[in-house]
């Protein structure tokens with residue numbers, strides 16, 4: 521039912537292209553104790569490129585793989601998908617694009633949302649106008665997955681602008 525997750529290895533300082541508009545090091549971990557290389561689900565690269573193409577504006581990867589220490593520092597959830605390289609946080613460089621992506625995620629509809637669902641994105645988090653989180657969670661990850669659509673189970677949450685709650 522779920523799409524199989526393929527992982528690529530992201531190595532420190534690798535400036536080679538991984539998709540049309542992204543280099544590998546854009547997806548490199550920003551943890552304070554980052555390893556020299558780490559896994560990243562390839563569907564997240566595809567998703568970032570789809571978002572880049574959809575809005576036609578730069579997309580910045582604010583967070584990808586996190587070590588346990590940096591996840592704790594970031595206030596990440598105990599079972600954050602960032603720990604396994606299965607989540608990224610994105611900044612979209614256009615206010616109208618941010619408003620639109622928030623709207624599509626909140627309404628669980630729209631061409632971009634459907635496209636991301638169709639390739640296997642299963643976690644969607646909105647954080648005011650600062651960033652969006654996407655991941656490729658599975659029910660076996662023991663994380664919330666309370667919604668279902670034509671593509672299967674998924675989870676959406678709206679963190680709003682609050683800073684006190686845990687990030688995922």
Ligand SMILES: [Zn+2]
Pocket residue numbers: 583602607608609653654687688
């Ligand atoms: Zn996140």
